[in-house]
Amino acid sequence: MKKNTLSIRLLRKNLCLLLTLCFVQLQFGQVVLENEVHITDFGLHFNGSKVANTSSDNGSTTTYDYVFGRNISAHGDCIKTYGDYVFMTWYRGGKTDRHVMLTRYNTVTGTMATIEFPHTHTGFQNKWWLGESHNTIAVGVSPLDGTIHLLYDMHAYSATRPSDGSLANDYFRYSYSIANTATLPDVDFTLDKFVQNGSGGYKHLKLTGNENQNEFDGLTYPSFFLNDAGELLMNMREGGHTNGKYKFTTYNASTSTWSNFTDFNALNASSQPGINYNWGLYGSLKYVNGKMRVGFQRRSANSNDKYQLQNGVYYAYSDDQTGASNWKNHQGQSFSLPLYDADFIEVIEPGDYVQTTQTDQVYIVQGFDWTVTDNGDVHIISRVRDLEFNVTKNLHTYKPAGATDFITSENFSGADAIYTAGDDVFIISLSNGRVKVEKTEGGTNNFTTVYQATTGKTFDHGRVHVNNGKLYYYLMENASGSAQPLYLQIIDLDIVQEPFRVSLTSPFDGETYDIGETIQISADAIDENGSISKVDFLVNGTLFGEDTTEPYTLDWTPTTESAYDIQAVAYSASNETVNSAEITVNIQVFDPNDLTGDIYRIKNFVTGKYLHSVGADVVEADDGTNVAPGDKEWEFVLAGAYYNIESKRSDRGILRSAGNPANDIINTGFAAPREDSDKQFTVVYNSTDGTYQFETRNGSNYIYHNANGIIEHVGNTDDRSKWIVESTTLSTPEVEADVFSAKIFPNPAEDAFTIQLNSVNKANVIIYNMLGKIVYQDTMDSDKINIENNGQFKSGLYLIKVVDDNQRVFHTKLMIR
Incomplete structure (x- = not known):
């Protein structure tokens, strides 16, 4: 009896252990490694020593010294997915090779096609023997025309940097393919599908389009991303660490050209009233959950505060698909681009979470990133070190969807980056050289490990790309030499998609239309276990109409100015329902006199000459191409009941109709908005010819182009007082409905x-x-x-x-x- 009892206890104990192991396997088994793909054995790596940037070649053909960091392959914006393909850029090692490579992996067939380019990694300031980790290769694919785009991070080089002029014709590097290259069969995925430059190479000194060459000076940190319309956008930083700006551009697939740059913020911000110091930014501008967004930490030129380098956490978003307008801080307060005062979008100050007040004793550099879930939860991580008291704090700042304020938790172990898929937030990293995945539900701070590889290869570093619920981890193996193996791991993040679902496909959240425009409301609806009987469309919670056949769409012509909430409800054959996420569309009264929300070139109706800002003077110009950045671009900013006309040149401001000298138009250094009467104008739209007149507030004069070429404000109202405004952006925030x-x-x-x-x-x-x-x-x-x-x-x-x-x-x- 005693023996039987012991046996039963042992059986129960073993059964409990077995169930426990099964439970652990279940929890960790939901996130699964699907595939590990060997890309190459020859990824370039800097395996030597960190040396001074004036160092000579070490004489070795295998040991590659470097200036900043060791990593160059599987580094930067080097991996993207499109359709069944994964695109990865890399440099081929070792030290004496360094060729640019592009590999395309087919996830269905398991085959790879690789293109070798003739150009190479040229090292720090064209010293090939000094590895430069900034010189990564960003890759983007346009789904609208199947073109592939490569941008090389040249770390703010220009025609005079390096000073010997050796890169005067090579300081900006851009490569691009012909249409539909992205999906060609492997045998046709070859170098000849990329467009050559005038000398037979594949590096171009500027993007396609009409942007001035000087706009490509001093750029670094390229990244590509897509908006919901499938448009490819690219962002870079211009300037330096304490005086830098983000600028972005949109690719037009129908013309194969890029738009002129839109500046998110401005260089030389201290030239604006109330801003004492220039500042740069470290973070990212990207498109997440239906909106273009930005998150960064500021590096101020103030060298006397407690911050050694960065400070703050800053975040904003745009309700415009193009990002050209409709920017708001996290409280929903609007601002115009470029942003001068970063404090307007500040979320928290990590420096407030440590004790020191001494100069340069707060160190904020690493551990910063941000993301937004499909549900709209905003998550930001940061790290702050108190050098005086030797304290480090990792902060997780998050704002659940629908909440008013952010929550900041110090109960966070820290990370270098965070990612989102569905409604969850992930920390994806290497632990002991192997992939580790932690997850929390959006709007919470409950990170738990859901995947940890314990066997297999170990890796030195990698680059994460998450798409459609899968993790694509581009990795360099722990090895030796200046040529090391590269791998791709594809991991299913266990993002469960409901079999019965519906989503709105048009219009987009936050878009603005005019009264009387016809707007198409459409939705995708799927029932994998049955069929869809109909889709109802709700406007402000009331049934607007239904469609019983695919594609599910209705035309809507609103007649009242308002913000409208739109939602789709799908019905299954058994009359079950599922709702889409709700979006908001703004309907406004069309006002042709309102030119806000865009940047324009202003051309005279009679002479065809453009307004040109030259110092404090406004002069005529034969064309609308900038000489200095922004000097022929103008923005209309509402100031009370009137408008300021502001130059987009960074060192100038709004126009003034001077009384002394009489009739002079002066380009001041004041930033908009200002309500001084001599700096305000009434915009007058002429419907007969589509022109505009700009009437001064203080004298009923008009900006006028005299026959002698001088730009003045006078009382004449003939055609020389009429101007044509030309938008500089690829598209306006309003939507063409037809x-x-x-x-x-x-x-x-x-x-x-x-x-x-x-x-x-x-x-x-x-x-x-x-x-x-x-x-x-x-x-x-x-x-x-x-x-x-x-x-x-x-x-x-x-x-x-x-x-x-x-x-x-x-x-x-x-x-x-």
């Missing part, structure tokens, strides 16, 4: 698919395979056509071109299973 487009559904398709036109009833349809061969062509005589496969479309990706009678062109892609 853009020609089409819907393709289902997509992916198998046996058949439908093309439905928007706003037209006739068009030509051409479908190409990825080799550019036409496989289908027809004319649509109605707004919808159903195309049967019948064996004419093999499995793969196809390009669809739709051209209407007005020769407007719509491009899209179709996947055939």
